[in-house]
Amino acid sequence: MNKRMEKIYQYTVQKAGSGTYSEPATVTTKEIAQALAIQRSNASKDLNQLVRDGKMIKTDSRPVKYYLNQNTTEEKYVESYKQERAPRKKQQPQHVQSSIVPMEDIFSNIIGINGSMKNAGDQAKAAILYPPKGLNCLITGPTGSGKTYFAHAMFQFAKANNVIDANKELIVFNCADYANNPELLMSHLFGHTKGAFTGADEEKTGVIDQANHSMLFLDEIHRLPPEGQEMIFYFMDYGTYSRLGETGKQHEAEVRIVGATTEDPNSSLLDTFVRRIPINIQLPSFVSRPAVEKVDLVKVMVSHEAHRIQRTISLTEDVVKALIGSVSYGNIGQLKSNVQLVCARGFLNHMHEEQIEIMIEDVPEGIRSGLILLADNREMSTELSQNLESKLIIYPDADLLNIQSDSYELPYNLYDIIGDKAELLRADGIDQETINHFISTDINVHLKSFYKDHGFSFYADNKLSEFVDRKIIELTNRIFSIVTSRLGNEFQSNFVYAMSLHISSFLKKLQLGEKRDVNDNIRQMVTAYPEELSVAQEIRQYIGEWFNIFIPESEIYYLAVLLVSLRSASQVGRIGVVVGAHGNSTATSMVEVVKQLLDVEQVAAVDMPLDMPPKIALEKLKQAVLSVHEGSGVLLLVDMGSLVTFNEKIQRETGVFVRTIDMVTTSLVLESVRKASVFGTSLDDLYESLKNFHGYTTLDALPATLTENHLPKAVLAICASGEGTAVHIKKMIQTTLDKKQIADVEVLTISAVELEQVLPEIQQHYQVIAATGVVDPQLAVPFITLENFITQNTDELIDKLLLNNELTVEEPVAFNNMETKEICLNYLEKNFTFLNPQKLIEPLLQFTEEIMDNWHILKEEQGFCINFLLHAAGMIERVILQQPLTAPENEEENLQDEPDYEALHIQVLSLGRVLNLTFPPAEEVYLLALIKRQVKV
Numbered sequence: 001m002n003k004r005m006e007k008i009y010q011y012t013v014q015k016a017g018s019g020t021y022s023e024p025a026t027v028t029t030k031e032i033a034q035a036l037a038i039q040r041s042n043a044s045k046d047l048n049q050l051v052r053d054g055k056m057i058k059t060d061s062r063p064v065k066y067y068l069n070q071n072t073t074e075e076k077y078v079e080s081y082k083q084e085r086a087p088r089k090k091q092q093p094q095h096v097q098s099s100i101v102p103m104e105d106i107f108s109n110i111i112g113i114n115g116s117m118k119n120a121g122d123q124a125k126a127a128i129l130y131p132p133k134g135l136n137c138l139i140t141g142p143t144g145s146g147k148t149y150f151a152h153a154m155f156q157f158a159k160a161n162n163v164i165d166a167n168k169e170l171i172v173f174n175c176a177d178y179a180n181n182p183e184l185l186m187s188h189l190f191g192h193t194k195g196a197f198t199g200a201d202e203e204k205t206g207v208i209d210q211a212n213h214s215m216l217f218l219d220e221i222h223r224l225p226p227e228g229q230e231m232i233f234y235f236m237d238y239g240t241y242s243r244l245g246e247t248g249k250q251h252e253a254e255v256r257i258v259g260a261t262t263e264d265p266n267s268s269l270l271d272t273f274v275r276r277i278p279i280n281i282q283l284p285s286f287v288s289r290p291a292v293e294k295v296d297l298v299k300v301m302v303s304h305e306a307h308r309i310q311r312t313i314s315l316t317e318d319v320v321k322a323l324i325g326s327v328s329y330g331n332i333g334q335l336k337s338n339v340q341l342v343c344a345r346g347f348l349n350h351m352h353e354e355q356i357e358i359m360i361e362d363v364p365e366g367i368r369s370g371l372i373l374l375a376d377n378r379e380m381s382t383e384l385s386q387n388l389e390s391k392l393i394i395y396p397d398a399d400l401l402n403i404q405s406d407s408y409e410l411p412y413n414l415y416d417i418i419g420d421k422a423e424l425l426r427a428d429g430i431d432q433e434t435i436n437h438f439i440s441t442d443i444n445v446h447l448k449s450f451y452k453d454h455g456f457s458f459y460a461d462n463k464l465s466e467f468v469d470r471k472i473i474e475l476t477n478r479i480f481s482i483v484t485s486r487l488g489n490e491f492q493s494n495f496v497y498a499m500s501l502h503i504s505s506f507l508k509k510l511q512l513g514e515k516r517d518v519n520d521n522i523r524q525m526v527t528a529y530p531e532e533l534s535v536a537q538e539i540r541q542y543i544g545e546w547f548n549i550f551i552p553e554s555e556i557y558y559l560a561v562l563l564v565s566l567r568s569a570s571q572v573g574r575i576g577v578v579v580g581a582h583g584n585s586t587a588t589s590m591v592e593v594v595k596q597l598l599d600v601e602q603v604a605a606v607d608m609p610l611d612m613p614p615k616i617a618l619e620k621l622k623q624a625v626l627s628v629h630e631g632s633g634v635l636l637l638v639d640m641g642s643l644v645t646f647n648e649k650i651q652r653e654t655g656v657f658v659r660t661i662d663m664v665t666t667s668l669v670l671e672s673v674r675k676a677s678v679f680g681t682s683l684d685d686l687y688e689s690l691k692n693f694h695g696y697t698t699l700d701a702l703p704a705t706l707t708e709n710h711l712p713k714a715v716l717a718i719c720a721s722g723e724g725t726a727v728h729i730k731k732m733i734q735t736t737l738d739k740k741q742i743a744d745v746e747v748l749t750i751s752a753v754e755l756e757q758v759l760p761e762i763q764q765h766y767q768v769i770a771a772t773g774v775v776d777p778q779l780a781v782p783f784i785t786l787e788n789f790i791t792q793n794t795d796e797l798i799d800k801l802l803l804n805n806e807l808t809v810e811e812p813v814a815f816n817n818m819e820t821k822e823i824c825l826n827y828l829e830k831n832f833t834f835l836n837p838q839k840l841i842e843p844l845l846q847f848t849e850e851i852m853d854n855w856h857i858l859k860e861e862q863g864f865c866i867n868f869l870l871h872a873a874g875m876i877e878r879v880i881l882q883q884p885l886t887a888p889e890n891e892e893e894n895l896q897d898e899p900d901y902e903a904l905h906i907q908v909l910s911l912g913r914v915l916n917l918t919f920p921p922a923e924e925v926y927l928l929a930l931i932k933r934q935v936k937v
Helices: 003-016 029-036 040-052 075-088 103-109 118-129 147-160 182-190 226-238 291-309 317-325 331-349 365-375 378-386 414-427 432-451 460-464 470-487 495-511 520-526 530-547 555-565 586-598 614-628 641-645 647-654 666-676 683-691 699-707 725-739 755-765 786-791 794-804 817-831 837-854 862-880 889-897 901-915 921-936
Strands: 056-058 066-068 137-140 171-174 214-219 255-261 279-282 312-316 355-358 391-394 576-582 603-608 634-638 658-661 713-719 745-751 767-773 783-785
Touching: 003 029, 003 040, 003 066, 029 040, 040 056, 040 066, 040 291, 040 414, 103 118, 103 147, 118 137, 118 147, 118 279, 137 147, 147 214, 147 255, 182 226, 226 255, 291 312, 291 317, 291 331, 291 378, 291 391, 312 317, 312 331, 317 331, 317 365, 317 378, 317 391, 331 355, 331 365, 331 414, 331 432, 365 378, 365 470, 414 432, 470 495, 470 530, 495 555, 495 586, 495 666, 520 555, 530 555, 576 586, 576 614, 576 666, 586 603, 586 666, 603 614, 603 666, 614 634, 614 647, 634 666, 634 683, 641 647, 647 658, 658 683, 666 683, 713 725, 713 755, 713 862, 725 745, 725 767, 725 786, 725 794, 725 817, 725 862, 745 755, 767 786, 783 786, 786 817, 786 862, 817 837, 817 862, 837 862, 837 901, 862 921, 889 901, 889 921, 901 921
Parallel strands: 137 255, 137 279, 171 214, 214 255, 312 355, 576 603, 576 634, 634 658, 713 745, 713 767, 767 783
Antiparallel strands: 056 066, 312 391
C-alpha cells in the first residue's frame, strides 16, 4: 500500500467511528480529494484498489460511496456485522454490488450467457461440478474472443461452489514461452532437482505443485511440443509425476486442467491428448454475436473507462457503430483496444470538462472506417440501430460486471499518464494543439506496446499500409465479411494481411500485362473444395466491380487455394524461408515485419556483419535452414556476395532441397512467406513465381494501365514550373520521336508545384509510360532523373522504352565539379538560343553553389545542382525575352511570409546585379519550391 493510499484508508477508518454496522459511514471520491488535497482521479484509483484488495466496499448508487469492509478490521465485530447486515439486504440494495453477488451465479455476469455464450456456460458448469473431481476441458475460439476471461470465470465458479478452496489461486502457464525447449518446459511444469542441469543450484517446484488442489490454465496449449503433451496426458491419467533429474520417485497432485487454443485441436494436438479432454468449450467470434451483445460489450468497456476517469462518457450512435464495425479478427480484444483508444483521445480533448462527449469526427480514421464496413451488412446495421439510442451515455459509477481483469486490461492508468504529461507540457508554455498532437502519438505508442503481446498487432494495418494501398485493405475487410458469412469463422488471424498482399500482387501483375495460366495440379486440387471455389468466384466478381476492371477467370483458382490455406487447420509440410543479408540487423528487421503481419513461424533471419567470415555465415545459414524445414524444402533469400553461392553447399550438407533468390527486399520476403504458406505450393513453383515479382501495386497507377490501355501513350517531363527545363526535355524527346516517325507518344510538360493536382486528370486521358525531370511522380513506370536524361543517348532511351516496354535506369552518377560544369554547359549550348553559355556558366555555378551553401545542401547532391542551374538558366532566358513565368496568385502573395524568402531574394538580387537583370517574384516562387523540395528530401 503506497503512502497516498494509506492516508485514504486511515481517513476512512477515522470516519468509520461515526457510523454503525447497519449504517456504515461512507466517503466519496470528491470528499477524499478535497480532504486530503489530492487529485480526484488519483483518489478514485486508490479507492478502487482498496476495493480490489478487499479492504473497502463500494455502493452502486450515484455518486458512488465507499465504506470499510468490516471483515478486514477487528474480528470481534465480524459476527455482529453479519447479523445486523443480513436482514437489511433487501431494504438497502445500494450496498449490493458485483463483488458480493452470489458467486454461484458468476456466469450470469457474462454478456451473452443466455444467448451466444449459453452453451459455453453450461459446459463450463458441468466440467466444474462433475463428480468426483470435475473434468479437464479445452476452451477454443479465435484471438481476442475472451478465453482467458472465461477461464477466470470458471475458477471463480469453482471456488464459489466449494469445489476449490477459497484461499487457492488460478495458476496460469503460457505454453508458447517454452514451445521449443522440452527440457525447460518439463522443469517449469514439474520442477527440477538440484544439479538436474547447468544452473540448477537448488531444488525447484513447478506449476503442477502450485496448482495442487486448484486449477491450472494452459494458455496457447497448441504450442506444446509432442513431448510436452505426452507429459501432460501421463499426469492426467495417473495423477503422478517426477521432477526433472529425479529417478524412481513419484509425486502426486490433484489438478483440474483447462487449456485454451485458437487452433483446431484435432489438427494441432495429438489424438491421444485430445481424447483425454472430454469437454471442448467453443467461444463465439465477435462478428457472429447478435447486435444486442455487441452493444452490451461496448457499454461495459466504456463503463470501465468512465470509472477510471470518474467522468460521464457519451458516444453518438455512429461512434458505437464504428467501434463495432472496426472489429475484424481481433474480436473482443480488438474492440477493447479500440474503445481504450477512442476514450483516451476523448479524455485528451475534453480533459477539463465534466462530460466526455465523443462524436464520429473525434474517432481515428482506422476505427471510423468501421462505419463504412458496417454499412455493407444491412441486416446487422439495422439490428444495431434498433438496440441503440441516438446517444449512448455511460456514467462513471455504473455497475461494472467484472469477474477478473482480463488479458487486455492495461497494467497502468493511461488517463494519469495523459493528465500528467499535459500538465507538464502546459507548464512549459506549449499550446493546446501541439499538446494534443504530442500526446495522441504517445497514446498510440502506449497501446501499441501493450497489445503487440496479445495475439494481434494493434496497429498492424498501419504497417501493412506501407506495402499495400489502404483501399485494398478496405476491400479485403469487406471480403473477410463475405468469407465468414459463407464459410464460417474458422480462419487464421492473418486473413486480412495475407489476402491484401495477394490482391495487391495480383493487380501489379495485371498492371504489367503479365498473364498466368492455371496448371492442372491446381485445378484438380481445388475441385476437392467446392465451397471455397464458389466463394472465390464471388470474390473475383467483387474485386472486378470494386476496381472496375476485368479479372481473369484463372484468378478464381488461386483465390480458392488461398482460402483453403487460410483455414484454421495447421499447414503441414510448408516451405521454409530463410533471409540472409549483410549488416548487423538487416535480415532480422525484414523478418520481424513479416512475422508481425503474417503471424508465421517458418521464416528465419541470418544477419551477416561485414566482418563475419563466410564460413561462419554458411554455418548459420545451415542451422536456419534446418530450423524452418518442414519437409517441402527451403527458399533462401539473400542480398549479395558469398551468400548467393551457398545454395549447393547447404543442400549437400543438410540434405534439404534449397533454391536461392538474390536482391532481397522486405516486399519480396512478404510475398515469399505468404506464398510459401499457400496450400499445395511446391518449392519450384514458388521460385518461378518470385523471379518476376515486381512488388505490390499502388492504386494511382491502376486506371491508366488496367482499364484504359487504349488511351494514347505519354511521357511526362517535369520541372519546377512546367515551362522551363521541361520544355527543353520535350523538344529533345520530340526530335527523337519525329526522327523515328513515332506518332502515338505525346510528351507532356508538368509543373512540379502542381503535380499532385494535375496528375489524376492526365491519367484519365493518357497511358503514362515513363517520366523524367526534377521530381519522381511515384508511378509504376520508369523514372529517369534529369541528370541521367541529359547524360544518356535520347535515341537509345526511346528505343528501349518503346520496343521492350521495360527500361533499365542507371543509378545517378556522382559527378565532380568539372564534370557538372561540362554537362550543364553542353546542355545549354544545345538547347538555349538566346544565351551565351560560355559567359553565363560561371555566374550560374556561383549562384547555385551559394544557394546550396546557404541551405546546407551537400556538394555531393549533383542532381540538385544540375536541376537548379538549368532552371536558373531558363529563368534568365525568359527575362531577356520578356516572357517571365506566372505563379498562382496566392503563391506570389504569400511569398513575403515564407521564412526562407529573404535569404533567397538576396541571392537573386546579387545574380541580377551581375547580369544587369531584374527577376520578378513569380520566378522566385519556383526557385524556392525547388529548394524546399530538396531540403524536405
